[in-house]
Amino acid sequence: MSSDIRIILKGFQQFLLLSVLAILPILTLAYDLIYTQHQGISEYSMTEYLQELLLLSTVLVYSYIAYKKTSHRHFAVLLAGFFCCLLIREFDALLDKIQHGFWVYPALLVALSSIIYALKDLSQTLRTFSQFVQHKHFITLNLGMVMLLVFSRIFGMGDLWEGILGEDYDRLVKRVVEEGLxxxxxxxxxxAAIGYLGAFLSKNELTTD
Known part of the structure; x- marks a missing residue:
């Protein structure tokens, strides 16, 4: 098999993998709203569990790279810390049992710890950050971050859906759209994290120590 065909087939494999991953939100929402017949998405739903699992897996990927590769450690710790803060935020309902808004304290601790560690070798952090920005999966990460932090928030605005649905407005619709996004x-x-890990394991795209 020629190298061109292998590259093309690899592209199709990536498309199929992304297609399977894109179906996951629909399956979890369908399970929560249809199979369990719940009138909403609780903090203990399959949709929420999937969000937490994906975030935890992302944290573990960058933590593994930090552990195995000293030349990328400081920046990888910074990335792992950032996504760990998002993970802690997802557990706000559980942490609210201690005190309302308690999630802020462990998140701040993780954020400050990872930032301080990254600053211990600022030149390495900046150098690795520069390499990361040039990596082909950085644009994928950007797309995910924009989807999460910008598009889902704007597209899930209550005023928008009230304008669309009018008198038929139901907050559940807004909630489903926002959680799905x-x-x-x-x-x-x-x-994106898996792609970056694949480059690390292949040792073809990341610089070695």
Missing amino acids: EVLGYTIIFY
Whole structure:
């Protein structure tokens, strides 16, 4: 088999993998709203569990790279810390049992710890950050972050859906749209992390120590 055909087939494999991952949000929403017949998406739903699983997996990917590759450690710790903060935010309902808004404290601790560690070798952090920005999966990560932090928030605005549905407005519709987009964003972010990990394991695209 020629190298061109192998590259093309690899492209189709990536498309199929992304297609499967993109179906996950729909399956979890369908399970929560149809199979369980719940009138909403609770903090203990399959949709929420999938978000937490994707975030945890993303944190573990960058933590593994930090552990195995000293030349990328400081920046990888910074990335792992950032996504760990998002993961802690997803557990806000559980942490609210301690005190309302308690999630802020462990998130701040993780954020400050990872930032301080990254600053210990600022030149390495900046150098690795520069390499990361040039990596082909950085644009995928950007897409996931925009989907999560910008598009899902704007497209899930209550005023927008009240304008669309008028008198038929139901907050559940807004909630389903917002949660579905969030899961899709987390899925794309995880896919980018897996791509970066694949480059690390192949040792073809990341610089070695």
